[in-house]
Amino acid sequence: MAVLTPSSVLRRRRNTIRATDNRWSQLRHRFDLSGTPYLYIAPFFVAFGVFGLFPLLYTGWMAITQWNRDIPGSEHTFVGLGNFARLVHDDYFWNALRNTAAIGVLGTVPQLLLAMWIAHLLQRKMRGRTLLRMGVLLPNITSVAAVGLIFAQLFGRDLGLINWGLSLVGIDKVDWQSGTWQSWVALGVILTWRWTGYNSLIYLAALQAVSDDLYEAADLDGASQFQKFRTITVPALRPTIIFSVIMSTIGTIQLFTEPLMFNPGMSPTGGDSRQFQTLAMYVYEQFWTHGKYSYAATVSWAMFMIIVLAVGANYLLSRRIRSSS
Amino acid sequence: MHTRRLKALTVLTASCLALVAAAAGACSSAKPGQTQLDVEIFGDMGYRDLYTRYEQSHPGIKIVEHVVSYDDHHKNLQAHLLGGSGTGDIEAIDGGYIAQFRVMADKFVDFRDYGATPGQWLPWKSQQATGANGQLMGLGADVGGLxxxxxxxxxxxxxxxxxxxxxxxxxxxxxxxxxxxxxxxxxxxxxxxxxxxxxxxxxxxxxxxxxxxxxxxxxxxxxxxxxxxxxxxxxxxxxxxxxxxxxxxxxxxxxxxxxxxxxxxxxxxxxxxxxxxxxxxxxxxxxxxxxxxxxxxxxGGSFLTVPKQSKHQKEAAELARYLTAPEQASWIFRTQGHLPSQASLYNDPAVLGNTNAFFNxxxxxxxxxxxxxxxxxxxxxxxxxxxxxxxxxxxxxxxxxxxxxxxxxxxxxxxxxxxxxx
CATH class of the missing domain: 3.40.190.10 (Periplasmic binding protein-like II)
Incomplete structure (x- = not known):
C-alpha cells in the first residue's frame, strides 16, 4: 500500500490538472471549429425567433380563438378553423385579394420592363454614368408616407397636377381616388415610380457579368438599341428577372402604406366602395378599427399562405424557364 | 403578413417607449423623493401652465407630458392595456373612443373613490365614461358642442x-x-x-x-x-x-x-x-x-383617465381632478377656446359671454x-x-x-x- 506522502499527492494533483488542461484545450479547439459558426449566425436566428417565428405562431394561435376587443375574456374561446371557414365566404376578403393582385400587376409589369430598359441604357459608356446610376435609386430612399401624401395630391380631383395636365389636352377631370380602375392605375404609377430605380440597379449589377465584346460585336453588325436589348440584355438577365419577380410579388402582397395614404381621410377601407383596399389594409381594418383580433390574425395567415403559394409558383416557373434556356 | 410586422412594430415601439420613459425618468429633473406623473395626451389640451402651477403648490410632484397623434395615442393605449404595462399615469381618451375603452372599465381607476361625483359634469358626458357597475372611469375634460x-x-x-x-x-x-x-x-x-x-x-x-x-x-x-x-x-x-x-x-x-x-x-x-x-x-x-x-x-371632446397600471393612482387621480376642475376648465376656455364640460360653468358669465372676432x-x-x-x-x-x-x-x-x-x-x-x- 503506497504511503501518501505530501509530495506524491502534489504530483498526482499536478498530473490531473495537466490532463484536464489538455482535455479543455481539445474541447475548445473542437468547439472553435464546429461551434463558433453557429454562434456567429445565432443573433439572426434569435432575432428571427423573437420578431418572426414567435409572432407567426402566436398569430396562428390567435386565429383559432374568437378574440375580440369588445368581448372581455373572448381570447379563451376556441373556434378551431371556424375563422378560416368564415374567410372563404367573406366577400371583402376576396375583394381585397383581387385589388391586391390587380394593383400588383399594374404596378409590377410595366415597372420591371422599364427597369430593364433603364439598366440597358445605363450599361452604355457615357458621361456622368455613376451619377445617373445612383440617381435612379432616389425615389426608393424617400419616405413612403411622404410619397403617398404627395401622390395623393398629384392625383387630386380638383387641384391635382395630373388632372390639370389632362385638362390641357382636353381630357375631363378624372376622380382618381373614387373609381376602381382609376385608383388601381394611380397606385400602379406610385409603385412604378418608387421601385423602378431599385430594380434597374439590380439588373445593372447583373449586366456587369456581360462582356462588352457582345455589345461591340452587335454594334459592328449594325444592331439597333432595341435589338441589342432583346438579344443580349434580356437573355443575360433571365435569372435576375426571376429573383426580382419573386421579390416584387412578396412586396405586392404586403402592399399597405401607399394605398392607405392615397385615401383622403386615410381610412383603411380603401375608398368608399373598398375599391383599392389591399389585403394588408383589410387586416389593419379588422384588427385596429373593428377590434376583431382573431379574424385579423386569420386573414394574416391567409396572406402568409398566399405568399408561400406565389413563391412556389414562381419557383416552378423559373425552373421551367431555366431548363428551357 | 402584416399583423406580424405590426406586432413586431408594436413590441418595438412599446420597448422603445419604455426605454424612453426610463431614460426620461433618469434624466428628468424629478428630485429624489419626488413622484413623477406621466400625462399622455393626443393634442394640445392647454395644460402646460397648469402643470407649473400644480407643481408649485405640490412640491412632491413632477409632471411630464407626452403628446402623440390622435390615432397612435389610442392604439398605444389599447396595446398597453392589453399587454398589462406601458400606460402613463394619466391617459386622455377622446369622446369617439370612450365607449370602446369603457368595456375595459375595470382596468381604470374609479374616480368616485377619489371624491369625484358624476353630477359635476354634463349628464351625457359623465354617462359616456360610466362603466357597467357604475364606476366613473373618466373625468370630462372638454366637449365640442355643435x-x-x-x-x-x-x-x-x-x-x-x-x-x-x-x-x-x-x-x-x-x-x-x-x-x-x-x-x-x-x-x-x-x-x-x-x-x-x-x-x-x-x-x-x-x-x-x-x-x-x-x-x-x-x-x-x-x-x-x-x-x-x-x-x-x-x-x-x-x-x-x-x-x-x-x-x-x-x-x-x-x-x-x-x-x-x-x-x-x-x-x-x-x-x-x-x-x-x-x-x-x-x-x-x-x-x-x-x-x-x-x-x-x-x-368630439375628451376625458382624463387613470389606468390601474399606474404606480401613483392617488396622486394621478388628484392631478386629473385638478385639471378638470371648473376653475381650470374656465381658464382653458377663456385662454384657448376648449369648451368645458363642467355643469357649473354653463351658468358662468365668463364662459357665456365669450365671442369670436374671426366669426364676425x-x-x-x-x-x-x-x-x-x-x-x-x-x-x-x-x-x-x-x-x-x-x-x-x-x-x-x-x-x-x-x-x-x-x-x-x-x-x-x-x-x-x-x-x-x-
Missing amino acids: AMCYRRDLFAQAGLPTDRDQVAALWPDWQSYIATGKRFKAGAPDGVAWFDSGSNVFNAIIGQAPVGYTATSNKVVVAENPAVKRAFNLAVEAVQAGESAKLATFSQQWNAGFQRGSFATVACPAWMTDTIKQNAPQTSGKWDIATIPGGSGNW NAPTGQLFTEAAKNLRPQYQGPKDGDIGPLIGLGITRVDKGKQRPAQAWDQVLKDVANATEP
Missing part, C-alpha cells in the same frame, strides 16, 4: 339673409336646412356647394336622436332603429339635390375647400372654429355662426354651451366609433353617383354586420 358655421358673403350672393338670428330662423329643423340649401343652390355662384360632406350632416342629425346605433343592452340596432334610417334618408336627399361639395372630412381637399370657399355651411363644434381659422386665415370676418338645426349637438364676433360661448346643454343623452356602444364612418361611406357612394340610396343602405347594413360580428 353649431352651424356659415359664409356671410356667399349667403348674400345667393340672396339669403346674413344676420345670425335670421339665419337660424331659416332652419329650425333638418328638413328646412335641406330646403334652404336648395334655395341657396338656385342663387349661388357656380361650384359652391351648401355643405362640405353628407356624412357630417348625417352625424349631426343622428346625434340628436334619443337612440343611436346601440341599445343600452349593447345590441347594435342600426337596422332596426328608424332614427338611423331617417338620418340616412335626409342626408341622401341633400346630396342628391347636389348640396354636397363631396369632400372627405380632414382630407387635404377639405382643408383647401375652406380656402376656396367651396361650401357655404359646415357643422361646427367649438374646436372647429380654430381649424377654420388655421386653414383659411384670409376668410376672417366672412364667417358667422348660427344655431344648429334641431338646436343641440356635440362632436359671434357669441360662441352662448351658442356652443346651448347646444351641449340641450343634447339629449344618447347611449354610445363600443362599436359606435366604427359604425359612423361606414354609414358615411354609404352616403358618399350616393353622393358620387356610384349607388342608388337603397343599394347604398343595403351595403351599409352588410358593412355594419361585418364590423360587429366577433
Whole structure:
C-alpha cells in the first residue's frame, strides 16, 4: 500500500490538472471549429425567433380563438378553423385579394420592363454614368408616407397636377381616388415610380457579368438599341428577372402604406366602395378599427399562405424557364 | 403578413417607449423623493401652465407630458392595456373612443373613490365614461358642442339673409336646412356647394336622436332603429339635390375647400372654429355662426383617465381632478377656446359671454354651451366609433353617383354586420 506522502499527492494533483488542461484545450479547439459558426449566425436566428417565428405562431394561435376587443375574456374561446371557414365566404376578403393582385400587376409589369430598359441604357459608356446610376435609386430612399401624401395630391380631383395636365389636352377631370380602375392605375404609377430605380440597379449589377465584346460585336453588325436589348440584355438577365419577380410579388402582397395614404381621410377601407383596399389594409381594418383580433390574425395567415403559394409558383416557373434556356 | 410586422412594430415601439420613459425618468429633473406623473395626451389640451402651477403648490410632484397623434395615442393605449404595462399615469381618451375603452372599465381607476361625483359634469358626458357597475372611469375634460358655421358673403350672393338670428330662423329643423340649401343652390355662384360632406350632416342629425346605433343592452340596432334610417334618408336627399361639395372630412381637399370657399355651411363644434381659422386665415370676418338645426349637438371632446397600471393612482387621480376642475376648465376656455364640460360653468358669465372676432364676433360661448346643454343623452356602444364612418361611406357612394340610396343602405347594413360580428 503506497504511503501518501505530501509530495506524491502534489504530483498526482499536478498530473490531473495537466490532463484536464489538455482535455479543455481539445474541447475548445473542437468547439472553435464546429461551434463558433453557429454562434456567429445565432443573433439572426434569435432575432428571427423573437420578431418572426414567435409572432407567426402566436398569430396562428390567435386565429383559432374568437378574440375580440369588445368581448372581455373572448381570447379563451376556441373556434378551431371556424375563422378560416368564415374567410372563404367573406366577400371583402376576396375583394381585397383581387385589388391586391390587380394593383400588383399594374404596378409590377410595366415597372420591371422599364427597369430593364433603364439598366440597358445605363450599361452604355457615357458621361456622368455613376451619377445617373445612383440617381435612379432616389425615389426608393424617400419616405413612403411622404410619397403617398404627395401622390395623393398629384392625383387630386380638383387641384391635382395630373388632372390639370389632362385638362390641357382636353381630357375631363378624372376622380382618381373614387373609381376602381382609376385608383388601381394611380397606385400602379406610385409603385412604378418608387421601385423602378431599385430594380434597374439590380439588373445593372447583373449586366456587369456581360462582356462588352457582345455589345461591340452587335454594334459592328449594325444592331439597333432595341435589338441589342432583346438579344443580349434580356437573355443575360433571365435569372435576375426571376429573383426580382419573386421579390416584387412578396412586396405586392404586403402592399399597405401607399394605398392607405392615397385615401383622403386615410381610412383603411380603401375608398368608399373598398375599391383599392389591399389585403394588408383589410387586416389593419379588422384588427385596429373593428377590434376583431382573431379574424385579423386569420386573414394574416391567409396572406402568409398566399405568399408561400406565389413563391412556389414562381419557383416552378423559373425552373421551367431555366431548363428551357 | 402584416399583423406580424405590426406586432413586431408594436413590441418595438412599446420597448422603445419604455426605454424612453426610463431614460426620461433618469434624466428628468424629478428630485429624489419626488413622484413623477406621466400625462399622455393626443393634442394640445392647454395644460402646460397648469402643470407649473400644480407643481408649485405640490412640491412632491413632477409632471411630464407626452403628446402623440390622435390615432397612435389610442392604439398605444389599447396595446398597453392589453399587454398589462406601458400606460402613463394619466391617459386622455377622446369622446369617439370612450365607449370602446369603457368595456375595459375595470382596468381604470374609479374616480368616485377619489371624491369625484358624476353630477359635476354634463349628464351625457359623465354617462359616456360610466362603466357597467357604475364606476366613473373618466373625468370630462372638454366637449365640442355643435353649431352651424356659415359664409356671410356667399349667403348674400345667393340672396339669403346674413344676420345670425335670421339665419337660424331659416332652419329650425333638418328638413328646412335641406330646403334652404336648395334655395341657396338656385342663387349661388357656380361650384359652391351648401355643405362640405353628407356624412357630417348625417352625424349631426343622428346625434340628436334619443337612440343611436346601440341599445343600452349593447345590441347594435342600426337596422332596426328608424332614427338611423331617417338620418340616412335626409342626408341622401341633400346630396342628391347636389348640396354636397363631396369632400372627405380632414382630407387635404377639405382643408383647401375652406380656402376656396367651396361650401357655404359646415357643422361646427367649438374646436372647429380654430381649424377654420388655421386653414383659411384670409376668410376672417366672412364667417358667422348660427344655431344648429334641431338646436343641440356635440362632436368630439375628451376625458382624463387613470389606468390601474399606474404606480401613483392617488396622486394621478388628484392631478386629473385638478385639471378638470371648473376653475381650470374656465381658464382653458377663456385662454384657448376648449369648451368645458363642467355643469357649473354653463351658468358662468365668463364662459357665456365669450365671442369670436374671426366669426364676425359671434357669441360662441352662448351658442356652443346651448347646444351641449340641450343634447339629449344618447347611449354610445363600443362599436359606435366604427359604425359612423361606414354609414358615411354609404352616403358618399350616393353622393358620387356610384349607388342608388337603397343599394347604398343595403351595403351599409352588410358593412355594419361585418364590423360587429366577433
